[in-house]
């Protein structure tokens with residue numbers, strides 16, 4: 001598809017969604033759906049954010065805490081299993097809701113946690129200890145970065161030669177990197193591929209660490225501890241190295257990714273870790289081995305990215321989460337959280353292979369000089 005036409009179509013689609021969400025909100029549909037959910041018995045809504053600094057998170061928090069009973073994730077899930085007896089909590093008829101952020105980006109510290117503390121709104125962040133330890137760029141940002149940082153004009157990968165002064169080749173290489181990293185059969189294979197590629201592109205080894213002020217870099221342990229001390233942030237596990245668990249070939253590696261994540265977090269934070277979030281998190285990304293590993297590792301609950309609400313009879317290790325994004329208008333979040341409109345899929349070029357990953361407007365050489373991103377792959381692959 002022509003890129004210009006794709007951008008026009010995407011903008012029209014976003015406008016249509018915003019218009020429909022406004023209609024749902026002002027017509028009373030959203031309020032009706034919220035009321036209906038309250039009447040349906042015990043429910044817990046879990047929202048799933050990733051980045052925190054690319055929109056107006058404040059307006060989301062203000063809306064959500066007004067219309068839902070925002071609780072720490074574990075408290076909401078405990079109430080779901082064992083309802084509170086008497087007291088003020090039971091008089092509050094609003095549906096319990098938990099706010100979760102995946103991956104542990106630096107902007108969770110600079111934006112989400114600060115806002116949570118200011119508005120006294122609890123959040124849960126799912127951490128990846130392997131990336132906190134190394135401080136390296138998350139693998140889903142590598143496609144964009146290696147193309148931008150390349151010091152050569154031509155590279156051959158998997159018998160395919162890419163001319164990096166051609167926009168189509170930049171996009172194709174970024175797409176290939178994203179796919180190879182995502183579908184890797186082991187973490188070692190993923191890292192070996194990325195290291196070999198960087199070498200082929202003449203990228204120095206030091207270039208794998210983002211700058212300290214990069215909002216997309218991994219959190220540090222010191223930042224995590226400061227957030228926890230503030231009292232409005234709790235943490236869950238998100239695997240040691242964020243592989244897609246169902247794609248790993250060795251069940252023993254799946255087990256390590258799940259159980260050692262909990263151990264590492266508890267060692268660093270000094271508190272029990274009882275929740276796990278599956279990387280990427282749809283059914284096809286989880287698999288039977290991961291489900292079993294999560295149960296054996298002793299996590300009380302595990303969350304997916306399968307959309308929907310949670311009820312007392314929900315599988316505690318396959319809980320549903322509703323996608324949310326700070327770049328969206330709060331009325332869109334209001335409509336989706338209420339279950340009215342719209343489902344998140346198809347809103348953007350979020351999946352690898354869609355045109356969104358290659359929003360390239362100038363050559364790699366120009367981009368390398370100007371410091372502009374080669375692709376919008378960050379947005380395109382942020383739902384991990």
Ligand SMILES: [Zn+2]
Nearest residue numbers: 102103280384
């Ligand atoms: Zn993730």
